Amino acid sequence: MTAVLQHPGYEEERMQRVAGQLPGREVQAGMLLSLMGQPQHYSYPSIFIYGHRASGKSHVMHVLLKELELPHATVSCVECVSVTLLFEQVLLSFFGCDAASLLPCSPSLSDFVRIYRQQCSQTPAKETRYIVMDKAELLRDADTNLLPALLRLQELVEDNVTVILLSEIVWDNFRPNTGCFEPLLLNFPDYSKGELQQILSQDRHPSYSAEFYSSYINILLGVFYSVCRDLRELRRLAALNFSKFCEPLAEGKVKETDTHKLWKNIEPHLKKAMQTVYLREVSSLQWEQMQQMEEKEAGALRGVDTHSAVALDDFLRIAAYLASYNPARTDKRFFLKHHGKIRKTNFLKKNEKTSNHLLGPKPFPLDRLLAIFYSVVDSRVAPTASIFSQISSLVTLQLLTQVSHNDQLNAPKYKCAVSMDFICAISRTVNFDIVKYLYDFL
């Protein structure tokens, strides 16, 4: 394991310490080190490292630069809302706060390069300086010149400096229109399942044995690995569900070695976790509370009963849904008592292959909405202003969206913006079988 990480520029002991901190990333770290070369040599002007989230890009960089004590500036592009902060941070970490204070109040790239050169002539680099830009994809949104200039910074400031960009988006999506200095591309592949297991097993609870914890991780990966390979997310899920896993043990029902029983106990629980806590519909704290309460009302959490309104309102939503998802020509068949003879084969034209539930809601005029609404509601409702005000309140709640332009008062058009599950839940509360009225489900 440590054999990979060897470099003439650095002491053996240090390299071992580095290797110990980078499980599963030895190859990448070795590759990076050999590219960086010995500290006093030149390195490639810009290196672009890409890989999935939580594949250890920042971690490897951080550990290498920290442990080997190389001069570096780490900048997270999320923090740098303006370029001023970026420049300041770089100057601060290389030349101290005096240099950073030389920047004028809204500095241009030109100012930055000027000050950098000035400082650099006073304290020339004995070792390669590194600027690490985390989440580099945000640089695309900054000034158009910033990214090309950073890529050739070595040439511009005439110093031994290397810019390292870290991103989870491939380089092809970065390249500006007229091209720029091409950085050296380096890929950090995802962790394999074995490596994930190894890393996750490291943060085991001290009161349980290592085998016990790693068997737990194994079960966890069995459920979540097919959906999520993000180490950070998996780690969070592991921490949240471990207490549940240990429960039968604490009650004294099973022994640590009885993996099958433990699996049976935890598996449905983890599946439930995938539907809630993995989607971040509930926070970690809520999830812990739910585990304590053990009440099976997780399904009810999903947004349905947050909008409680009167029945009339519900019918309006149902009518809007029907208007959006049914073709207008079928209204006669659904909502007229005596619709004459419409043959079923004729009615279900098979050339309309794609259903509206795939393509999304269609816009409809207000008249049609009202017509469907009156035929859906059982009791007679007078067309009062309150209905119109309810429509506009539905728009503000974003359950309906107005498609036509705002100033078109004559025949406004709307679209329904609620999901199938939502509307089914509503129609159940008012005893309306909506599926019967949907063209797609005939």
Add this chain to the structure above:
Amino acid sequence: MSKRKVKNDHMPVGECITQVQKILRERLCHQQLPQKLVGVEAQHKHLLELLKRTAIHGESNSVLIVGPRGAGKTMLLKCVLRDLLEEKEVQKNLLQVYLNGLLQTDDRIALKEITRQLHLENVVGDRVFGSFAENLAFLLDALKKGDRSSSCPVLFILDEFDLFAHHKNQTLLYNLFDVSQSAQAPIAVVGLTCRLDVLELLEKRVKSRFSHRQIHLLSSLTFSQYLDQVQAQLSLAHDFPDTKFAEDWNAGIKTLCEDKSVEEVLQKHFNSSKDFRSKHMLLMLCLSRVSVANPAIKPADVLEASRLCLADAKANMLHGLSILELCLIIAMKHLNDIYEGEPFNLQMVHNEFKKFLQRKSNSMYNYDQPVVMKAFEHLQQLELIRPVDGSLAKTQREYQLMRLMLDHSQIMESLQKYPQCPTDVKQWAMSAFG
């Protein structure tokens, strides 16, 4: 003397390797100037003549150096300057101003930079100027010596020339060219750009003041020249401290360049691009593999470096997706096949995926819509799928129209490499109809 030579002749291997790394890294990463230019002698001569006229005879000139990225525009200019500055008369006379379109993003900043580079800050002081032209004229006036006929020649180098054309009213370019074609202070304006249509960017009044002298750097390198360059770039000079090692190294490089597989790799790179930068990148990757344990570049190193250089980044990213996300990609691929590249939305993709699950699948089970949605959004975040323009507003997320940013072959290739890919998923991807 002889004693030192004996001692130097037998440096330990580690020391030698360190020296090699130092020398070659300076060549490859720091763009150290070569002794002699290959293939651009004519351009070199032309430019040198031109600048000499300005530097010695005080003639004004303007010229553009046009060539693709990494073609050696800057290198050419720097070589010319190096040769130019060897002459004593030029050395004490010529002033240089470097401007870069990336840094000097507007004319105000550019003027400040010019002032600074001409060391005229204290002359300008707190003076207020009416116009840009006045300011520039003042600066150039300040450079004049006692009598009016002999003022200092100034060389203006404008890197990324095309970006200066985007400045407001092109004031800087207008004034520089105006000075260069009227009998004012002698200046030479050298622009470097990668845009062939750069003259179209100039306003009429600017264009008419430009001398229309262009030096094109369109590489006419042949493969054997390319090969020679590679060899020269990796070889060590005669003044390397350990002569024995240098000889061995150079012999190793020679055999390397004659190797069949290496030649094949280099031919592939040569065919895709002839520019210096991509060649340097390849060689740098080779060089980085040289260490005490591996004291010479072997053909295997070149092959590995080329593999890294040519690796498809998107295929690499596909490798790290979860199996659910990969299934969604396959479903999108099928939709693309069926509807001939029409955009799709999440519902359609999910429906396609569900159809697959119903038909034949024992390795996957049906996920809830929100879980699928999360996977879909992750793909969007990675920019493997992109929303169609204008479909963002006022539509639900599951009906937003998207386009797949991947090629058919990229998907199939990465599927082959995907670790533990279930067979039925593979077959599904391979089958012609969803």
